[in-house]
Amino acid sequence: MARVTKAKGGGDVGFNMTPMIDIIFNLVIFFMLISQFQQLEIEDVVLPEAEAAKVMDYSEYRNIVINIIKGKTSSLDAVVKVMGREMNVLEPYTRPDGSQTVGGELTALLVSMTSQEGRGQLNVILRADADVPYEDVARVMLAAGAAGIEGWWITTKIPESEQK
Amino acid sequence: MRNTGRTRKEVKIQPPMTPMIDCIFQLLIFFMLMPTFQSREGYLTTNLPRDQGPNPTTQKDMERIKVELLDEGNEGQGVSIVLNGTQSLGDNFEGLRAALEGYRAQGLQPSHPVLISPTMAVRHKFVVRAFDAAVTARFTSIHFAVPR
Numbered sequence: 001m002a003r004v005t006k007a008k009g010g011g012d013v014g015f016n017m018t019p020m021i022d023i024i025f026n027l028v029i030f031f032m033l034i035s036q037f038q039q040l041e042i043e044d045v046v047l048p049e050a051e052a053a054k055v056m057d058y059s060e061y062r063n064i065v066i067n068i069i070k071g072k073t074s075s076l077d078a079v080v081k082v083m084g085r086e087m088n089v090l091e092p093y094t095r096p097d098g099s100q101t102v103g104g105e106l107t108a109l110l111v112s113m114t115s116q117e118g119r120g121q122l123n124v125i126l127r128a129d130a131d132v133p134y135e136d137v138a139r140v141m142l143a144a145g146a147a148g149i150e151g152w153w154i155t156t157k158i159p160e161s162e163q164k
Numbered sequence: 165m166r167n168t169g170r171t172r173k174e175v176k177i178q179p180p181m182t183p184m185i186d187c188i189f190q191l192l193i194f195f196m197l198m199p200t201f202q203s204r205e206g207y208l209t210t211n212l213p214r215d216q217g218p219n220p221t222t223q224k225d226m227e228r229i230k231v232e233l234l235d236e237g238n239e240g241q242g243v244s245i246v247l248n249g250t251q252s253l254g255d256n257f258e259g260l261r262a263a264l265e266g267y268r269a270q271g272l273q274p275s276h277p278v279l280i281s282p283t284m285a286v287r288h289k290f291v292v293r294a295f296d297a298a299v300t301a302r303f304t305s306i307h308f309a310v311p312r
Contacts, residue, residue, distance in 0.1 A: 018183035025190040029197065048289035052299035053206025068288075125207070130289035133240055134233075134282040137291070138310045145212045145310075153207040156292055 043067040043081055048130040050156035061151070062120045064113060066106070066144075068128035068136050078129070078136040080106060089139045093146065103143025110147030123151030208295050210306050229267060229303075231260065231294050233282035240285035245294070257293045264301035274304045281309035 045067060064082065071077030080087045091104035093111075101107060114122050124144045128137055144152065229248060236242030236255075245253040245260050253259045264278070278298045282291050291308070298306045 018180075018187065022183065022186055022190060025187070025194060029190075029194055033197075047205065048292040050206065050208055050292050050296040050299075052296050053208050055206050056209075058207075124212075128288045130287065130292075132288050133284060134286045134288060134291055135284040137288055138284065138308075141212060141308065141310050150211045151209070152212045153209050154292060154295065155205055155207055156296075158204055158206045 042127060043069055045069055045127055045129040046131070047127065047155055047157040049159050050154075051159060053156040053158055055158070056153075058125060058153075061123050063123045063125050063153070064110065065125045065127060066140055068126070068132050068140065070129040070131050078132045080136070080140060082106065082109060089143055093143075101146040102139070103146050106140065106143040107146045110144060110149060114147055114149060121151060122149055123153055124149055125153045125155055127155045208292065208299060210295075210308075228277035228279050229264070229272075231278065231280045231298070233280065233286045233290055233294055235283050235285035235287075240283075240287050240290075243286055243290040255290075257297050260294060261297035261300050264298055264303065268301055268303070274302050276303065277305045277307060278303045279307050279309055 042065060067081040069079045069081060071079065080089050087106040087109070088104045089102075089106045092100040093103050093105075093107035094100050103110075110122075110124075124140075126137070126140065128140075141152070232246040232249070234244040234246065236244050243255050245255065245257070247253060247260065247263055251263065253263070267276075268274070280291060280294050280298070282294075295306060
């Protein structure tokens with residue numbers, strides 16, 4: 001018959017740390033990835049290179065990311081996308097006072113965002129494909145200007161030689 | 165008879181490998197993903213002019229440096245730089261940077277306005293290169309001309 005022995009002196013009951021660390025790492029990775037994608041509704045664009053570009057913590061500011069994606073067949077049919085949604089910037093935008101300005105849906109969205117009180121200055125982070133014509137960038141610029149936005153950040157790729 | 169226990173086989177104590185491997189994989193994935201998200205992207209920042217209605221005041225009173233970018237070739241695949249309406253630099257952005265640094269060396273303040281004026285078909289990458297040249301020459305007041 002098997003003999004059951006009682007441990008003498010009562011052993012220490014400790015936490016099993018390994019699964020806890022395991023779960024914590026999982027959560028850290030999860031929230032890091034989620035925050036990246038929540039902050040920036042980024043689209044896959046080929047960014048232009050700039051040596052003088054600075055890496056900045058965009059999360060310290062209130063931003064809206066505007067993507068300008070090159071057309072599939074030509075650089076002339078570029079698409080403006082904000083938060084995953086295509087925006088019409090060709091139509092005029094009618095202000096509450098009846099006057100019209102440029103930018104269509106995009107201006108309407110930017111005006112609604114800037115009018116949210118007590119949330120600080122809104123910056124535009126522009127992620128435009130290197131090959132889109134200036135015409136498309138200028139339209140977005142005008143829409144932002146019409147909405148009273150001043151902060152204009154152009155996203156660029158830092159060349160390999162500049163990366164530390 | 166009393167059992168002294170000396171005859172028992174010695175049991176090898178091994179650390180549990182499974183959770184260790186588990187954690188190592190977690191760390192591996194974490195450090196593999198980190199460089200992907202450590203931004204290789206940077207920002208060139210400026211301020212847009214406020215909407216000033218149909219007749220915005222010009223900055224004619226301040227002699228700003230004007231960098232014109234003219235599209236060349238099919239769908240603006242090439243570019244031609246004209247500085248202050250007279251100095252043609254072809255597509256030499258290094259030359260533009262040197263010229264702008266020359267202005268700074270002559271005593272122009274960093275706040276001296278620089279206007280980048282591209283034609284509509286010029287590609288975004290050339291506009292950014294001109295902006296880059298102006299920032300590298302340590303100008304801080306850089307604006308874009310937007311035809312209405």
